Amino acid sequence: MDADTRDELLKLFSSKLNRAMRYYLETCTRCGVCVEACHVHASMGQSRYIAAYRAEIVRRIYKKYFKGRGRLWPSVAEAKELNQMAIDELFDAAYSCTGCRRCMVYCPFGIDTQMMMGIAKLLLIGASAEPEILTMLADMSVEKGKSYETSKPGFVAGLKRLEDDVVDKWRLEAGRTPIPTEVEGADLLYVALAGAHSIIPAAAVFNAAGENWSLSFFEAVNFGAFVGDPTKTKLILNRIVDEARRLKVKEVCICECGTAYRVMKQLSGDHPFSVSSITEVHARYLRANRIRLDKTKIRGTVIYHDPCQIARNGGVIDEPRYILSQLTDHYTEMTEDPTYNWCCGGGGGLVALGEETLDFRMKSARVKAEQIQAANAAILATACENCHTQLGDLNDHYELGVEVRFLSSMVADALVP
Amino acid sequence: MDKLIYFILVPMVYIASGVFVLGTIVRLVKIFREPKHPSPLQIYPEKKPAWLWAFVDTFTFPTVRRHKPLLWVFLMVFHIGLLLLIIGHLELFAEIDLIQIIPHNIFLGGGWVGLLVAISLLYFLFRRLASPVRDLSVPEDYYLLILLFLVVIFGSQMDWARSWYFYEEMGVDHYREYLSSLLFFEPYLPAEITDTGHSFMLVIHVFFANLFLIFFPFTQAMHAFLSLPVNKLRRG
Numbered sequence: 001m002d003a004d005t006r007d008e009l010l011k012l013f014s015s016k017l018n019r020a021m022r023y024y025l026e027t028c029t030r031c032g033v034c035v036e037a038c039h040v041h042a043s044m045g046q047s048r049y050i051a052a053y054r055a056e057i058v059r060r061i062y063k064k065y066f067k068g069r070g071r072l073w074p075s076v077a078e079a080k081e082l083n084q085m086a087i088d089e090l091f092d093a094a095y096s097c098t099g100c101r102r103c104m105v106y107c108p109f110g111i112d113t114q115m116m117m118g119i120a121k122l123l124l125i126g127a128s129a130e131p132e133i134l135t136m137l138a139d140m141s142v143e144k145g146k147s148y149e150t151s152k153p154g155f156v157a158g159l160k161r162l163e164d165d166v167v168d169k170w171r172l173e174a175g176r177t178p179i180p181t182e183v184e185g186a187d188l189l190y191v192a193l194a195g196a197h198s199i200i201p202a203a204a205v206f207n208a209a210g211e212n213w214s215l216s217f218f219e220a221v222n223f224g225a226f227v228g229d230p231t232k233t234k235l236i237l238n239r240i241v242d243e244a245r246r247l248k249v250k251e252v253c254i255c256e257c258g259t260a261y262r263v264m265k266q267l268s269g270d271h272p273f274s275v276s277s278i279t280e281v282h283a284r285y286l287r288a289n290r291i292r293l294d295k296t297k298i299r300g301t302v303i304y305h306d307p308c309q310i311a312r313n314g315g316v317i318d319e320p321r322y323i324l325s326q327l328t329d330h331y332t333e334m335t336e337d338p339t340y341n342w343c344c345g346g347g348g349g350l351v352a353l354g355e356e357t358l359d360f361r362m363k364s365a366r367v368k369a370e371q372i373q374a375a376n377a378a379i380l381a382t383a384c385e386n387c388h389t390q391l392g393d394l395n396d397h398y399e400l401g402v403e404v405r406f407l408s409s410m411v412a413d414a415l416v417p
Numbered sequence: 418m419d420k421l422i423y424f425i426l427v428p429m430v431y432i433a434s435g436v437f438v439l440g441t442i443v444r445l446v447k448i449f450r451e452p453k454h455p456s457p458l459q460i461y462p463e464k465k466p467a468w469l470w471a472f473v474d475t476f477t478f479p480t481v482r483r484h485k486p487l488l489w490v491f492l493m494v495f496h497i498g499l500l501l502l503i504i505g506h507l508e509l510f511a512e513i514d515l516i517q518i519i520p521h522n523i524f525l526g527g528g529w530v531g532l533l534v535a536i537s538l539l540y541f542l543f544r545r546l547a548s549p550v551r552d553l554s555v556p557e558d559y560y561l562l563i564l565l566f567l568v569v570i571f572g573s574q575m576d577w578a579r580s581w582y583f584y585e586e587m588g589v590d591h592y593r594e595y596l597s598s599l600l601f602f603e604p605y606l607p608a609e610i611t612d613t614g615h616s617f618m619l620v621i622h623v624f625f626a627n628l629f630l631i632f633f634p635f636t637q638a639m640h641a642f643l644s645l646p647v648n649k650l651r652r653g
Contacts, residue, residue, distance in 0.1 A: 020454035023647045027640045032550035047552035078555040110651025266456040315461035
């Protein structure tokens, strides 16, 4: 690595140094309480997957270039040079971390490993060593934001083809559009994923609740956040924020996508609209008797996987349980305390990388598979696209014999007038 | 030799205290002046009021108690012991009434506090010598533990000598005389401090304590000041 490249990378590093990051970089005492926290370490046993070890890979570079110690006495804290080997190590740390923040539950200080992996991911982008697919997907999303007017007719035509399926689940009064778009002054803007499974059940429930809603033109997923590019994350986010402002909606409802929810809820700043997950909205409808569910539709024991970005990191913990209490009498918890629920092993962009990470995802989520197996359930519900894909893969790989389902589609299937 | 002892007991104490105070302030100011993180960093479920729970987290380490109960016992013993030892040292400044609230024998605990702190430090050290904590550790972690152990063991030895073996040549009054003279910038070394059988203990104790103070602002020992604000971030 030449000196210019290194200087550029160090500039990227320092762009991440705010007060919280300094706390996280300075405070760790390497006490080892986090050893059992990470599902990758629990499943695979190697020390490099301990939360503090991952963080230390970033911290060593910090000590080398941002601390006097690194110059005067580098060996005392094992300050490390930023070179190609360090880049490889950063990749290994960042792309084996799903950003579930379970380690924050263990750490006596509450150090946020995901945030430090943010430095690692940004350095990887700077060194052009990030997974290319993620950058490509992020660029496509950004591009779509610029040219959405041209893709609009195709999108609307596509929605037309879904309308019958929506009406199958919930019959509307004549004259009303099953999947409305561009509704100015709508109470709720629903941001879905590309895929009928994310639109049809949601639309049926909105219609059943008599919601004044509108479907967003954009997909919720933020590949910029997966790859750890702050600029692209913001650009992708702003497409939706701009649309919500243009339509003057009161609420933006994010589909079952953990990253999209967390990014919109916590990173988008102050807006004239509120942000909620579809799980929160469904629980609200049920509590207000705006929709009713038939408990006989679901057969067998149901367990629920808390998506990390929605539950531990987003605070949506009671709502899915309330919905499930209205759906079935056979719900059981996988863990005593949802805070300790294992990550599915697919976050942080790993599922988006598909086959490339499949082997690692299966090995690193062994503990999750065991947790599911121990619950001995028929249906495994969840409320996140990534988790759903990963849990499906685990189901096949470990032959768990459960049916992996989206919570929203369970609600849609059980709707009664 | 006299010059070396004088250097350790007088100029080096000033240097160490200066580095400790200034270094800590400069480092903290530098960190606190950084811009705030733009988004919340808390985890859920949340408990209110967040600041109160951040205090609980900072001073009682509930996550350690839950996941590493034995470590928690030693951590509590160590940190409370350290606090008592600091109070004990402050009480040596007899001129400051504010810190002489309850008249009692200095030091608190009759030697047991030092012993418990030393044992805790050994526990931390041996724990760090074994995997997986060894894999996480860097030399600094060992240096700090060894340094603190040396400070505590030599300091405690003086205390044990007085309270357990009735060694009377060098006692609290002499420490007081020496420390107060430093505080008022009129350094004076009583003969009992420099020329008795246990002077060696005191010089070594002060030497390692100086080293520890000099290292403090630049190491993870800063968690003493940063733990509360970090915990506050987690609580929201």
